[in-house]
Amino acid sequence: MDGTFNENDLSRVVEADRAHIWHHLIQHKPFETNDPRIIVEGKGMRVWDQKGKEHLDAVSGGVWTVNVGYGRESICKAVYDQLMKLCYFAQSAGSIPGAIFAEKLIKKMPGMSRVYYTNSGSEANEKAFKMVRQIAHKKYGGKKTKILYRDRDYHGSTLAAMSAGGQDERNAQYGPFAPDFVRVPHCMEYRKHELDGAPDENFGEWAADQIEAVILREGPDTVGALCLEPVTAGGGVIEAPEGYWQRVQEICKKYDILLHIDEVVCGVGRTGTWFGYQQYGVKPDFVTMAKGVASGYAAIACMVTTEEVFDMFKDNADDPMNYFRDISTFGGCTAGPAAAIENMRIIEDENLLANCAAMGDRMMGNLRALMDKHKVIGDVRGKGLFLGAELVADRATKEPVNEKLAQAVVADCMAQGVIIGVTNRSVPGKNNTLCFSPALIATADDIDQITDAVDGALGRVFG
Ligand code: PLP
Numbered sequence: 001m002d003g004t005f006n007e008n009d010l011s012r013v014v015e016a017d018r019a020h021i022w023h024h025l026i027q028h029k030p031f032e033t034n035d036p037r038i039i040v041e042g043k044g045m046r047v048w049d050q051k052g053k054e055h056l057d058a059v060s061g062g063v064w065t066v067n068v069g070y071g072r073e074s075i076c077k078a079v080y081d082q083l084m085k086l087c088y089f090a091q092s093a094g095s096i097p098g099a100i101f102a103e104k105l106i107k108k109m110p111g112m113s114r115v116y117y118t119n120s121g122s123e124a125n126e127k128a129f130k131m132v133r134q135i136a137h138k139k140y141g142g143k144k145t146k147i148l149y150r151d152r153d154y155h156g157s158t159l160a161a162m163s164a165g166g167q168d169e170r171n172a173q174y175g176p177f178a179p180d181f182v183r184v185p186h187c188m189e190y191r192k193h194e195l196d197g198a199p200d201e202n203f204g205e206w207a208a209d210q211i212e213a214v215i216l217r218e219g220p221d222t223v224g225a226l227c228l229e230p231v232t233a234g235g236g237v238i239e240a241p242e243g244y245w246q247r248v249q250e251i252c253k254k255y256d257i258l259l260h261i262d263e264v265v266c267g268v269g270r271t272g273t274w275f276g277y278q279q280y281g282v283k284p285d286f287v288t289m290a291k292g293v294a295s296g297y298a299a300i301a302c303m304v305t306t307e308e309v310f311d312m313f314k315d316n317a318d319d320p321m322n323y324f325r326d327i328s329t330f331g332g333c334t335a336g337p338a339a340a341i342e343n344m345r346i347i348e349d350e351n352l353l354a355n356c357a358a359m360g361d362r363m364m365g366n367l368r369a370l371m372d373k374h375k376v377i378g379d380v381r382g383k384g385l386f387l388g389a390e391l392v393a394d395r396a397t398k399e400p401v402n403e404k405l406a407q408a409v410v411a412d413c414m415a416q417g418v419i420i421g422v423t424n425r426s427v428p429g430k431n432n433t434l435c436f437s438p439a440l441i442a443t444a445d446d447i448d449q450i451t452d453a454v455d456g457a458l459g460r461v462f463g
Pocket of ligand 1: 122123264
């Protein structure tokens with residue numbers, strides 16, 4: 001891998017990109033003076049851009065996706081072989097890789113039973129929302145349609161998923177949203193001072209009790225589900241505090257509320273276990289996943305649920321309305337499950353969950369050491385190889401740094417050949433949390449290279 005390419009073709013690609021591509025989640029104004037970045041090749045932890053520059057990718061394809069790294073021949077081969085055999089058939093019929101992957105997946109998820117294939121995380125979440133609504137009609141006479149979601153969480157870009165979106169920067173100007181989605185407060189220890197009445201002790205339980213307060217305000221007989229990220233991703237890399245999940249589970253049970261865990265980011269190894277919720281002893285009714293399921297080698301997402309939920313849709317076959325009247329066309333692509341089977345094999349055979357946990361600990365240690373050195377780091381947090389460092393102008397007030405400075409840190413790392421991210425998305429214009437999610441194959445040297453780059457960048461940007 002030397003990053004060689006045909007100069008002329010690539011300048012044509014840049015021209016075509018500049019003329020016709022609408023890039024995701026960024027402003028285009030800078031492209032008037034700078035070239036858009038084109039990523040040309042990838043191998044292992046590294047990618048090469050159109051100028052042949054090598055980058056260590058500390059964000060797994062930008063958004064927590066390429067969990068097993070780039071250039072995996074065995075996944076490409078599995079996809080090729082499957083596509084030659086059968087590329088597609090609608091999921092009203094089954095497929096060989098679809099059935100095999102579902103069985104393997106369910107073995108990793110005790111208590112879960114049924115897999116519904118879709119093609120994006122947003123869509124997987126919407127499937128669960130639709131099921132909750134249908135259950136409300138079938139079982140509760142049209143009540144229990146409300147879906148609770150948490151401040152700072154994100155569940156996707158489609159309008160119903162955004163209706164469950166707790167990040168104001170993403171939601172502003174896209175309303176009105178779908179009815180019966182109700183927000184509950186965040187559970188972020190570092191910013192608990194923003195929550196009225198938050199205690200110094202037992203904050204986790206208190207934060208979960210705020211969910212109960214919302215349920216009581218809305219009326220328990222109107223609330224069908226609670227949707228949460230196990231570790232909040234785009235909202236600032238937030239792990240719930242001690243005591244939170246146990247109370248959440250108790251509350252859901254008490255009020256007969258289905259628990260929907262959005263594992264789109266955490267799922268398939270990112271936190272050091274197969275699923276994030278498994279770190280906290282939670283028993284969900286719905287689990288949605290996408291990004292790491294096939295590490296980006298093919299588009300695949302799914303909504304996984306229990307046999308109990310499945311059974312609600314299967315009784316009384318004489319009723320022509322009694323089934324989940326839903327389809328996802330590309331949920332029938334076989335490339336996704338074919339890639340996912342091989343992705344899972346790699347994680348197992350290469351012991352990547354253990355590597356993720358060990359390298360996550362190393363990275364956390366490095367970030368904590370940086371915190372001692374750079375007072376602009378107010379907090380470091382996360383789980384496994386899913387970490388964040390929040391930058392603040394003042395440790396006492398926790399005022400976020402100007403977003404442009406956080407962006408300058410990202411740009412400095414990029415100049416050093418390390419791609420990191422910045423997020424928050426909860427408060428418009430206040431993206432102040434550096435985020436790191438290297439592939440699960442990261443070595444100690446990779447981790448040190450990432451945190452050394454951040455060290456240098458913080459020194460240059462903040463002095
Ligand atoms: N849920 C979470 C937690 C996410 O972070 C994302 C995307 O970043 C989604 C859902 C939406 O997934 P997709 O972009 O595949 O629709």
